[in-house]
Amino acid sequence: MGWSSFYPVVMSRDVAAASTFYRDVLGFEPVYDSDWYVSLRRERFELAILAWDHPTIPEGHRTTAQGLLLNIEVDDVDAVHAQLASRGDLDIVLSLRSEDFGQRHFIINGPDRVLIDIIEQIEPSAEYLQHQR
Numbered sequence: 001m002g003w004s005s006f007y008p009v010v011m012s013r014d015v016a017a018a019s020t021f022y023r024d025v026l027g028f029e030p031v032y033d034s035d036w037y038v039s040l041r042r043e044r045f046e047l048a049i050l051a052w053d054h055p056t057i058p059e060g061h062r063t064t065a066q067g068l069l070l071n072i073e074v075d076d077v078d079a080v081h082a083q084l085a086s087r088g089d090l091d092i093v094l095s096l097r098s099e100d101f102g103q104r105h106f107i108i109n110g111p112d113r114v115l116i117d118i119i120e121q122i123e124p125s126a127e128y129l130q131h132q133r
Contacts, residue, residue, distance in 0.1 A: 007046035010065050010114055011057065018049045018111035025090065025108075026072070026116070064112040077104050077120035084108065084118070100125040102132075 012018040019038040022028045028040035028047060036051040050057070052064045074080050081096045093115065094107035102124030110116045124132070 005046070007048060008068075008070065009048040009050050010068065010112065011052040011063065012049050012112045013052055013064055014111070015049050015051050021111050022047060022049070025084065025087075025110075065114050069107075069115045069117055070110070071117045071119055073119045073121065075120065077106070077118055080118050081106050098122060101128040 028042045032039040038049045040047045091109040096106040098104045105119040107117045
């Protein structure tokens with residue numbers, strides 16, 4: 001099977017509001033924009049937003065995202081944190097911190113309770129270094 005693309009599609013109760021969030025907060029640009037589906041791109045990264053109740057979603061599966069964490073790796077998480085925290089309108093649900101497993105990160109609450117983890121890779125502790133391949 002030859003792949004040509006792979007990207008998440010987040011089912012949302014408010015496609016327009018979710019699209020605005022990902023554009024304004026994370027810098028995505030729309031490449032397709034309708035009332036029920038928005039395709040977004042930032043450099044080589046893609047994300048789509050789909051109305052949770054659209055008829056293309058099979059019966060019994062029409063719901064918003066649950067338990068979803070989107071990871072965004074950056075070069076300078078401290079700078080991104082300062083920029084986003086200064087907005088004053090974002091819900092930072094995990095404060096900026098360094099983890100022994102090799103990440104410095106913080107998490108914001110996005111639309112439809114999707115969590116967005118902004119990460120910078122750092123050197124893991126010796127305990128976690130042994131698990132890397």
